[in-house]
Structure formats: C-alpha cells, structure tokens
Amino acid sequence: MSQAAPRPLIIGNWKMYKTIPEAIEFVKKLIPIIASSPSEVYLAVPFTTIHPLSEEAKGSSLVIGAQNMNDASEGAFTGEIAAKMLTQAGAQFVVLGHSERRRLFHEDNGFINRKVIRALIEGLRPVLCIGESQEEHDEKRTEEIVKNQLKECLEGINPINLANLVVAYEPVWAIGTSNSATPEYMQNIQKVIREFLTELLGDKNAKKVAVLYGGSLNPKNSKELLQNSDIDGLLVGGASLSLETFVEIVNDSCKQINEAAK
Ligand code: PGA
Numbered sequence: 001m002s003q004a005a006p007r008p009l010i011i012g013n014w015k016m017y018k019t020i021p022e023a024i025e026f027v028k029k030l031i032p033i034i035a036s037s038p039s040e041v042y043l044a045v046p047f048t049t050i051h052p053l054s055e056e057a058k059g060s061s062l063v064i065g066a067q068n069m070n071d072a073s074e075g076a077f078t079g080e081i082a083a084k085m086l087t088q089a090g091a092q093f094v095v096l097g098h099s100e101r102r103r104l105f106h107e108d109n110g111f112i113n114r115k116v117i118r119a120l121i122e123g124l125r126p127v128l129c130i131g132e133s134q135e136e137h138d139e140k141r142t143e144e145i146v147k148n149q150l151k152e153c154l155e156g157i158n159p160i161n162l163a164n165l166v167v168a169y170e171p172v173w174a175i176g177t178s179n180s181a182t183p184e185y186m187q188n189i190q191k192v193i194r195e196f197l198t199e200l201l202g203d204k205n206a207k208k209v210a211v212l213y214g215g216s217l218n219p220k221n222s223k224e225l226l227q228n229s230d231i232d233g234l235l236v237g238g239a240s241l242s243l244e245t246f247v248e249i250v251n252d253s254c255k256q257i258n259e260a261a262k
Contacts, residue, residue, distance in 0.1 A: 008226060008253040009166065009210050009233030011042040011127065012240025013067065013095060023049040024056060029243055031060045039253045040233075043240070044095045044127070047081060054090020065093035065125070068101055071114035073121075083122035093125035095235075097153060099133075099172045109152030116153060120161050127166040127235070128153055129214070130193075134173040142171070142189065147196050159201035163208040168235040169193060174215025176238060183228035186213050190231050219248040226253055 018026065023045060034041045042063040045053055054064045070080040086094060096119065097112035112128070119126040130149040132142045146169065154162065169189060174180050181189070190211050197206035213225055214235030222234055234253070239245045 008039045009042065009212060010039050010250050010253050011044060011065075011095075011166075011168070011212065011233070011235045012246055013044045013098075013214070013235055013237050014046060014240060015067070015100070015237060016046060017241055018046060018049060020049055020052055023053055026243055027053050027056045027062065030247070031057065031062055033247050034061060034250055037061065037250055037254055039250055041250055042093060044093070047086075047089075050086065050091050051089040057090075063092050064090055065095070065127070066091045067095045067098065069094050069096075069115060069119065069124075071111060071118045073118070083118050083124055087122055087124060091124060093127055093166075094119050095127045095129060095168075097149070098129045099131055099170060099175060103172070109149055112153045113155050113157075116165075117157060120157070125164045125166065127168055127212075129168045129170050129235070131169055131171040131175075131215075132173075137171060137173050143192050146189070146193060150193070150196055150200060154200060159205040162201060162205055165208075166210045166212060167193060167197070168212040168214050170214035170235060176216065178216050180216040180218075180221045181213060181225075183225050186225055186231060187229040190229060194230075217249065219245055219252060222249045223252040 041061065042065055044065050044067045047066065050064060050066060057064050066086045069083050069086055070077055074082050096115045097107060101107045116126045116128060130146050132145040136142065136145050171181060193211050197209055210232040212233045212235050213231045217234055217236045218239050225231060236246065236249055239249060
C-alpha cells in the first residue's frame, strides 16, 4: 500500500441497480457492520438514492457519492446533472470516466477532464477511471492508453488541487467478465501509473493520489490483490450489490492492513 492511503479505500459501484427502499435497507445494515472498520468505505449510488442514503449515513463512516455528472455548472442540458446538485444532495465524491460512460455514452478524455475540473470546483472528490480495452490490451498498448488517459483527463489542473484525487484502473477486459487482473499484473501497472503521476504532478502531489483496481472483484481475488500488490484499494462493481460479499471484501481489506502492521 502506498503513502496515499494508509487505510484501504473500498468503493462499491452500484451502477443502475437498487431502488430507494432497496438502497436504504442495504445501507442500514452496512453502517453498523463497518462502524469500526479500519478501511474507508464509499458507495457510488444511483442519483435518486444519494439524498436518502446521505441522510442515513450522517454521523457514520460511510461515504456516499455519485457515478457521473455534467461538466457545466448548470444549463439547458436535458437529463444531465450538475455537481452542485450532487453535493447539495449529500454526495461527497463522484466516479468520472467509467468505461461504461466512455463506451456507451461516448465520453472522451476532454469531456472527462472538464468534469474533473468541475468536481474540484464544487468540492467533490473525483474518482477518475482509466483502463484499456480488450483490443488495446491484445495489441500491448496498455501503458500508452493509460498514460494518455491520465495526461488528457488531468490536463491544465494545478497538481496542488489533486491531493484528493483517486485513480481507478479498470481494464475494460476485466469489467463484468470474471476475468480479473492478477496481483503480478496489477503490481506492474500500478507502478506505471504511479511513475507517470509523479511525472505529471510532481513527487509530493503524486504521493497523495490513491490508486485503486476494479474489474470482476470478488472476496477471493480482492484479498489476493490487496495482499500482493501496492494498490490503495478497490472499486467493486457487481460484488458490491450483495451485502454479504461486499462486507466480506471490506472485512478482508481490514485484515490485510492488520497483517501488514504486525
Ligand atoms: P465489476 O465492475 O466488478 O462488476 O466487474 C467494476 C466496475 O465497473 O466498476
């Protein structure tokens, strides 16, 4: 684990799942379970559940956030949502540039860059997703793609303002495929990401950035990845929808730091 995150950061990404009652039921059970967890636990939830869940999470260690937002402060953008609407509803962070947004909704690095800037202006912690496609992976272009995504998505931002940044490496070939990256693979790529962040932001600022892994995580591979690579945490999709598996992942991430402290 790097200096960026002395505690593992575990983010659940619910995608387009859970109604308000389902979400409240989940969070009511989750809060007491994670109360004394040494890991930081975040949930990226559907827009409609941000406010009720933030109310539930008040005074607890659970942090609620969004999965997307627009880059404009407000305006005639039917169907979009502004950062200040999210913070006002209680969101504390936002996932930006998820590969599903890039692939299905044609978001490019320039748009994501403007969203990161807007999130910082409004005080939302940005969780910037990067990662190569299967094709790019097969063509051995991972390093080039990931560096370009980081460069373009962080373009023009004063590194001092990026102390809170979270970078989630989520290779497209690993998302929802049961084909997760191995700890060895992750050790390599996290090193590439860290070195490039140092080049972009300077050593001091880059050290503050948390680097996570996401893609087909389950309790077993989560533990292996946290134990055997220097990643700072996990972005968990499908496995965060079940309280049982999500709690197992969070609990195992705590054991990982307990073991490291011995
Ligand atoms: P998955 O999704 O864990 O279901 O593969 C991860 C993500 O898309 O964030």
